[in-house]
Amino acid sequence: MEKVSDYFGCMVFDDRVMKANLSAGVYESLKKTIDEGVSLDIRLANAVAAAMKDWAVAHGATHYTHWFQPLTGVTAEKHDSFITPSPDGGVIMEFSGKELIKGEPDASSFPSGGLRATFEARGYTAWDPTSYAFIKGKTLCIPTAFCSYGGEALDKKTPLLRSMEALNKQALRILRLFGNNTVKCVRTLVGPEQEYFLITKEMYDARPDLRFAGRTLFGAKSPKGQEMDDHYFGVIKPRVAAYMEELNKELWKLGILAKTEHNEVAPAQHELAPIYTTTNIATDHNQLTMEIMQKIAAKHGLVCLLHEKPFAGVNGSGKHNNWSISTDTGVNLLSPGETPYENAQFLLFLCAVIKAVDDYQDLLRISVATAGNDHRLGANEAPPAVVSVFLGDELNAVLTAIESGKPYSGAEKRQMKLGVDVLPKFNRDTTDRNRTSPFAFTGNKFEFRMLGSSNSIACANIMLNSAVAESLKIYADRLEAATDFESALQGMIHKTISDHKRIIFNGNGYDDTWIKEATQRGLLNYRTTPDCMPHLLDKKNVDMLTSHGVFSEAELKSRCDIMLENYCKSVQIEANTMVDMARTQIAPAVENYTYKLARTAAAKKALNNKIACGYENNLVERLSELTDTIAVRAGELFALLEKISNITSADDTDNVIIAQSYFIRDKILPKMAELRAACDEAETLTTKSAWPFPSYGDLLFSVR
Ligand code: ADP
Ligand code: MG
Numbered sequence: 135m136e137k138v139s140d141y142f143g144c145m146v147f148d149d150r151v152m153k154a155n156l157s158a159g160v161y162e163s164l165k166k167t168i169d170e171g172v173s174l175d176i177r178l179a180n181a182v183a184a185a186m187k188d189w190a191v192a193h194g195a196t197h198y199t200h201w202f203q204p205l206t207g208v209t210a211e212k213h214d215s216f217i218t219p220s221p222d223g224g225v226i227m228e229f230s231g232k233e234l235i236k237g238e239p240d241a242s243s244f245p246s247g248g249l250r251a252t253f254e255a256r257g258y259t260a261w262d263p264t265s266y267a268f269i270k271g272k273t274l275c276i277p278t279a280f281c282s283y284g285g286e287a288l289d290k291k292t293p294l295l296r297s298m299e300a301l302n303k304q305a306l307r308i309l310r311l312f313g314n315n316t317v318k319c320v321r322t323l324v325g326p327e328q329e330y331f332l333i334t335k336e337m338y339d340a341r342p343d344l345r346f347a348g349r350t351l352f353g354a355k356s357p358k359g360q361e362m363d364d365h366y367f368g369v370i371k372p373r374v375a376a377y378m379e380e381l382n383k384e385l386w387k388l389g390i391l392a393k394t395e396h397n398e399v400a401p402a403q404h405e406l407a408p409i410y411t412t413t414n415i416a417t418d419h420n421q422l423t424m425e426i427m428q429k430i431a432a433k434h435g436l437v438c439l440l441h442e443k444p445f446a447g448v449n450g451s452g453k454h455n456n457w458s459i460s461t462d463t464g465v466n467l468l469s470p471g472e473t474p475y476e477n478a479q480f481l482l483f484l485c486a487v488i489k490a491v492d493d494y495q496d497l498l499r500i501s502v503a504t505a506g507n508d509h510r511l512g513a514n515e516a517p518p519a520v521v522s523v524f525l526g527d528e529l530n531a532v533l534t535a536i537e538s539g540k541p542y543s544g545a546e547k548r549q550m551k552l553g554v555d556v557l558p559k560f561n562r563d564t565t566d567r568n569r570t571s572p573f574a575f576t577g578n579k580f581e582f583r584m585l586g587s588s589n590s591i592a593c594a595n596i597m598l599n600s601a602v603a604e605s606l607k608i609y610a611d612r613l614e615a616a617t618d619f620e621s622a623l624q625g626m627i628h629k630t631i632s633d634h635k636r637i638i639f640n641g642n643g644y645d646d647t648w649i650k651e652a653t654q655r656g657l658l659n660y661r662t663t664p665d666c667m668p669h670l671l672d673k674k675n676v677d678m679l680t681s682h683g684v685f686s687e688a689e690l691k692s693r694c695d696i697m698l699e700n701y702c703k704s705v706q707i708e709a710n711t712m713v714d715m716a717r718t719q720i721a722p723a724v725e726n727y728t729y730k731l732a733r734t735a736a737a738k739k740a741l742n743n744k745i746a747c748g749y750e751n752n753l754v755e756r757l758s759e760l761t762d763t764i765a766v767r768a769g770e771l772f773a774l775l776e777k778i779s780n781i782t783s784a785d786d787t788d789n790v791i792i793a794q795s796y797f798i799r800d801k802i803l804p805k806m807a808e809l810r811a812a813c814d815e816a817e818t819l820t821t822k823s824a825w826p827f828p829s830y831g832d833l834l835f836s837v838r
Contacts, residue, residue, distance in 0.1 A: 143389035145193065145428040147186055147267040147274075155185040167263050169319070169462075179231025186267055187216060187229035190274035198229060200237035200259035200371070201275040203290045204244040205512060205696045209421050210280075212239050213273055226539070235261050241288060244499035246700070247692025249286045256283050262291060263416045268388050268641060277418055286689050290592035293684050294414055297599035298322060300682035304606035305467070305483075311613050312479050319462040321578075322599055325410030326396075327421050329451035329587050330427060331402050331439040332374060335753040337828045338437040341644060342715055347708045348441040348588075349506070349519075352715065352819040355447045356831035360400045365578075368397045373434065373837055374404065381430045382407070388426075390419045400448040401834040403697055410456060410579075413599070417592045420453075424588070436837065439615035442586035450510040451587035452699070455486045455594050459602075461484060469578035478623060481536075485630040486609060488523055489559035489582060490601035491573055492637035494678070495521040495658045496669045497597040498584070503697065505704040507586030512661035514644070517572035517583050520652045520659045521638040523573035530640055537631040568693055570643035600684045646838040663701045668787070670694045705798045709775055709806055716809060719762055721825040722745060724816045728757045729822040760816045768811040774801050 143150070150327045151163055161179045166172040174182070190198070199211040216227040241257025259278035264734050280289035287293055298321060305320035343351040370378065371443045378395050385392040391409035397407050408419060408429075424440055431438035443450040459467040467483045470476075491498065496519050502511070512519035525533070585594050609626060616622030636655040641648060651660060660666035669675065671694055679685045685693070735750035777797070784793040817825060828836075 138703035139460070142236045142386045142495050144243060145269040145387045146389040152185075154550075155189055156181065158383055159743075160185075160736055164263065172210055174235070176231050179235050180229075181648070182228045183231045186234065186276075187227060190269055191216065191227050192717040193269050194272060195269050195274045196272045198233070198274040199278065200239070200261075200278040202259050202419060203282040203417075203590060203592065204280055205290070205693070206245060206290060206368045207234050207588070207763075209425065210239075211273070211275065212237075215357070236277065239280075241282065242290060244280075245696045246282065246288055247441075247695040247699075249282050249284070249288065249688060251691045255286055257281065258283070262295065262414070264295075264412070266389065266416050270388075271423075273407045273627065274427050285508070285693070286686060286703055290596075291414065291417070293596045294417060294592045294599075295518050296518045296684045297596045298413060299604070300598045300603040301459070304555070304610055307610035307614070308479075308482065309461070311610065311619065316693065317461040317463055317465075320467070321412045321434075321462070322595065323410045323458050323460050324413045324416040324595060325456040325592065326585075327405055327407040327419055327454040327456070328406045328423060329398055329403060329453065331400070331444050331451065332377065332404060332431060332436050332837055333368070333402055333439065333833050335432070335435045335437055337764060337836045341827045341833075342719075343708075343711050344437075344439070347704070348439065348445070349444045349708075350804070350830070351487070351708055352399060352720070352813045352835070353446065353830045353833075354814040355835055356829065357757060358374050358401075358564075359554075359834070360448050360832070363399065363606050365397050365401050365403070366399045370395075370397060371838055373436070373471060374466065377428055377430060377434045377436060378406075379403075380433070381427060384426050388419075388422060389421060389619045392423070398449070398451075400445070402837060403449065403451065411457070413457075413595050415592065420591050430493055440588040442504070442506035442588060445834065447830075448834070450515060452510060453585040453587050453589060453591065453755055455585050455591055456576070456579050456581040457595070457598060459581060465576050466576075478627075481627055482576075482609060482623065483606075484529075485627050485634075486602050486605035488634050488637060489605040489608075490598070491521060491629050492521050492634040494597065494675070495606070495637070496660070496666060496672070497601060497656065497675055498582070498594070499660050499666045500670050500697075501593040501597040502584045502586060502589055503660075503666050504589065505663060505701045506588060508587065508662045511584060511812070512659075516598055517643050518659075519661045520643075520649060520650060520657050521572050521584070521637070522657065523580075524574040524640055524650065525638055526575060527640065529575065530638065533631050533635075533638075535636070537617070537628060547722075566799065570641070571642065591733075596684065596821060600679055600682055603682050604678050607765075611764065618705065637651060662697065662708060662799050666800045667694055667701070667795070668735055668789075668792050670697075672823045695789075695791050698795045702791065702794050702798055706778065706807075709771055712806055712809055713772045713775070716813060720813050720816065721764050721768070721828045723824050724761050724764070727820050728754050728761065730824075738811050752794050757819055760812050760819075763812040764809065764816065767805065767812060771802070776807055778802075789804065 152164060158163065160178055163174065164182055164500065167174045197213040197215045199213045200210050201209060204210050211780055216229050217225040218228040220226045237259040239259060245633050257280055262277045262279055265312050267274060269275070279292040279295065281292060282568045301322060302320045306317065309317050331560055341350065383391045391411065392406060395408045396405055396406040406423065410416065461467065467480070470480045475534065484543050500517065504526035511517065574581045574583065582594055582598065585591060612626060613619060613622055636657065639648065649659065649730065670690055676687055676690055679690060709830070731750045731754050734752065735747040738745040738747050778794055781794050781797050782790050784796045787793055822829070
């Protein structure tokens with residue numbers, strides 16, 4: 135049996151490989167680049183490139199690619215082979231430092247939101263040495279950032295790295311104030327839990343909606359869904375187990391720390407969680423994980439659905455972004471410490487997060503906004519579209535005590551004075567955790583649960599890092615200017631709690647009464663992408679993000695447009711698919727079946743006038759009505775789709791894409807729901823053998 139430790143990371147140009155294949159001098163310089171951001175000169179780049187190429191070729195690679203993450207949400211790669219002709223008519227394998235550091239792919243077909251003039255199609259990719267190169271198939275993949283000719287970011291990695299740097303800078307200021315002069319760097323760490331569905335390839339192929347839109351657009355409820363809760367953590371079926379086994383192996387070869395796997399709540403739903411790592415690496419790894427999940431599924435005759443809501447009526451798929459802040463010396467700044475001083479520091483970082491989430495609720499909501507995720511957030515599913523923070527009873531009691539100046543009524547009753555008292559040990563038991571909260575403290579990290587399963591985790595972490603950097607900056611400015619550090623600290627923590635306690639909610643986030651209460655508290659409730667996305671450009675958000683150098687204003691404008699364009703395009707594809715399926719598959723199938731029923735009734739009548747035909751007649755009547763309704767609604771939906779391109783403004787905006795997104799939200803989506811309702815009712819009345827595609831029951835219970 136092969137041992138995991140023997141092949142783990144075998145396809146990665148990681149530290150072990152670097153050490154073994156680079157001269158000591160080159161290795162040291164490269165480490166400095168990776169750890170401290172020192173730039174690499176071309177001589178060193180040449181040496182690294184040569185070693186990378188030799189290693190890659192020895193592992194069967196013939197090509198290399200700058201691997202990047204454009205705003206399409208998936209990764210992009212353009213392969214170049216290593217071959218260079220040699221004078222004797224043969225070839226040699228070559229790869230230069232220049233080719234390693236910089237690429238110039240034609241960027242004209244990637245979304246740029248107007249950032250790139252059409253005559254300037256060039257884009258640049260720049261090597262990100264903090265994320266290891268790896269081999270996928272026969273290609274050496276070099277993780278890169280992607281920007282335009284003018285230097286504007288056209289990808290998700292560039293702003294993510296900028297946001298990590300912003301947080302690093304401000305967190306270091308705070309640590310220095312606490313007398314820590316040894317820490318060189320502060321990083322955020324992330325472990326994303328990834329949910330997905332597995333169905334068989336035959337079922338998938340038979341459904342145009344799955345093939346074109348990634349989710350079912352029709353489908354009557356299956357007699358059995360997730361009522362029994364028998365799937366959650368249930369025994370993993372052999373076919374799924376075989377899939378998971380091969381998936382783990384492929385991920386491990388790429389150095390991805392796949393750790394936990396289990397069945398999720400809905401039938402056919404599963405989850406995979408890796409061990410957490412530095413945010414930009416976690417982001418690269420999550421993109422790779424999603425890609426490999428789909429690839430391995432195909433090898434097993436399965437399809438992996440990453441859509442947020444593949445099936446109505448059962449849970450959708452999310453992604454939980456477990457996030458913490460850590461020093462290069464290995465101290466988790468969100469972990470309560472052992473001494474009063476460490477605890478004061480912990481409380482300050484905790485407050486920075488609470489303040490950040492309250493001040494930038496809108497940015498967090500925006501960071502997870504897609505047409506797909508709108509079906510989870512704001513529907514009757516966890517978490518809601520309202521952002522709130524869960525702290526747990528104990529920590530909440532500590533904060534309340536600090537705010538009120540009253541004794542903390544935990545196990546031992548006492549006054550809490552920061553910098554003097556040791557915090558009580560918090561209960562870190564994870565069994566009774568609140569699973570409905572969008573943003574939950576789980577002992578030494580926060581779990582941001584609003585992400586959709588197909589989202590790149592980059593977006594959420596960009597906003598989270600930036601917003602927390604902003605809180606820390608405000609704190610550092612005040613503390614640096616204070617004459618009495620301890621009373622300034624106490625005052626600031628006190629003020630944060632009283633100013634931002636409205637964001638703290640420890641109850642059930644599913645509950646309708648919470649949504650009412652949240653509105654009374656003044657919290658935002660942006661149910662849809664068109665509701666939230668335009669707020670990306672609110673002055674307070676632009677000011678904050680530009681002041682930390684995370685985005686330029688032009689980049690923000692372009693991103694807002696691109697995200698809304700994605701929203702509009704996704705829904706339009708869905709609506710077109712619905713019209714097509716309703717007209718060419720559903721209506722004809724119902725019509726055929728109705729004809730059969732009518733013929734049966736006529737035949738019975740011809741035989742003997744007295745034979746009962748109620749069954750046929752009633753069905754013929756209802757199905758005929760439904761066929762008409764389907765035809766009418768499909769026609770109406772089609773007409774609405776035709777109108778979109780003529781929409782150039784709405785009540786509150788002249789921005790074409792915002793206006794179109796409103797039209798889609800207010801007109802197209804409701805009409806899609808109407809069309810679906812008629813089709814789903816027809817499905818329940820039509821014989822199964824006449825229905826043109828697999829039912830929900832077939833889809834959800836297809837894998838054995
Ligand atoms: P649960 O489903 O109970 O939330 P999982 O084990 O499925 O727990 O996932 C927890 C995730 O949180 C894992 O990816 C884990 O590596 C990650 N994690 C644990 N500690 C930290 C931390 N300090 N910072 C960031 N992520 C963490
Ligand atoms: Mg989990």
